[in-house]
Amino acid sequence: MIYLNNVSKTYPNGTVGIKPTSLSIEKGEFVFITGNSGSGKSTLLKLMLKEVEPTHGKISINGREITKLKRRQVPYLRRDVAVVFQDFRLLPNKTVYENVAFAMQVVQASSKEIRRAVPVVLGLVGLAKKARCYPHELSGGEQQRTAIARAIVNNSPILIADEPTGNLDPSTSWEIMNLLLDINMRGVTVIVATHEREMVNLLKKREIEVSNGIIVKDTYEGGYHDEVEYREVSL
Numbered sequence: 001m002i003y004l005n006n007v008s009k010t011y012p013n014g015t016v017g018i019k020p021t022s023l024s025i026e027k028g029e030f031v032f033i034t035g036n037s038g039s040g041k042s043t044l045l046k047l048m049l050k051e052v053e054p055t056h057g058k059i060s061i062n063g064r065e066i067t068k069l070k071r072r073q074v075p076y077l078r079r080d081v082a083v084v085f086q087d088f089r090l091l092p093n094k095t096v097y098e099n100v101a102f103a104m105q106v107v108q109a110s111s112k113e114i115r116r117a118v119p120v121v122l123g124l125v126g127l128a129k130k131a132r133c134y135p136h137e138l139s140g141g142e143q144q145r146t147a148i149a150r151a152i153v154n155n156s157p158i159l160i161a162d163e164p165t166g167n168l169d170p171s172t173s174w175e176i177m178n179l180l181l182d183i184n185m186r187g188v189t190v191i192v193a194t195h196e197r198e199m200v201n202l203l204k205k206r207e208i209e210v211s212n213g214i215i216v217k218d219t220y221e222g223g224y225h226d227e228v229e230y231r232e233v234s235l
C-alpha cells in the first residue's frame with residue numbers, strides 16, 4: 001500500500017532529514033513511528049503526504065507513484081491519505097459540524113452526502129452532542145476528536161497522525177489512541193508518530209524507530225518485507 005524505495009531527504013540548508021530508506025506498509029496495518037526529537041519521524045510522514053519532496057528515491061501509495069504527481073494533483077492524494085496533527089488545526093470560526101462538513105465540501109461532496117455522513121462520523125468519535133460547539137468551547141481531547149472526524153469523513157484508506165496526543169494529558173491520550181485503534185479495526189491503515197513510549201510498549205503494534213534519519217528498528221514480523229532491501233547508505 002505504501003512503498004518507499006531508497007528514499008532520502010536532505011533539506012535545502014543541508015540538514016539530513018532521512019537517509020536512504022526503504023519501507024513498506026500494507027493495507028490494514030497499525031504502525032508507530034518512534035524516535036528522539038529530530039530523528040526524522042515528521043520528515044518520513046511529510047514525504048508520505050507529499051508535503052516535502054524526496055531528494056532521491058520513489059514513493060508509491062495505493063499503486064500510484066506520488067513522487068510523480070504534479071502539485072495540482074496533490075488534492076487527489078489527500079483522498080487517499082488523511083492527516084491529523086498535534087495542534088489539531090481546526091477552523092476557529094466554524095463549529096464542530098462545520099469543520100467536518102468543510103472537509104467534504106473541499107472534495108465537492110453533495111449537501112445530501114454531507115448531511116448524511118457528518119452525524120455518522122461525529123457519532124463514531126463520540127462528539128454527537130458537541131456538533132454545534134466552536135473549537136474554543138471544547139477540551140483538547142474533543143478538539144482532537146473533531147480533527148480525527150474531519151480526517152476520516154471522506155473514507156480515506158490511510159490515516160497519518162503526527163504526535164496526535166502530544167498536547168493531551170495521559171488519560172485523554174489513551175482515549176485518542178483507542179479511537180485510532182477503533183478506526184484501524186474498521187480497515188483504515190493508521191500510522192502514528194509518537195513519543196509515548198508506554199503506549200507503544202503496551203499496545204504491541206508494529207514499531208518503526210528512526211534515529212538520525214535511519215530506521216534502526218522495525219518490529220514487523222510478517223513475511224513481505226523480505227522483498228524490500230533495507231539499506232543504510234551513508235551520504
Ligand SMILES: Nc1ncnc2c1ncn2[C@@H]1O[C@H](COP(=O)(O)OP(=O)(O)OP(=O)(O)O)[C@@H](O)[C@H]1O
Binds near residue numbers: 015037040042
Ligand atoms: N524544513 C526544514 N529545513 C531544514 N531542516 C529541517 C526541516 N525540517 C526538519 N529539519 C531537520 O531534519 C531533521 C529531522 O527532523 P524531523 O522534524 O523529521 O524530526 P522528528 O523526529 O519529527 O522530531 P520531533 O520529534 O521533534 O518532531 C532534524 O535535524 C530537523 O532539524
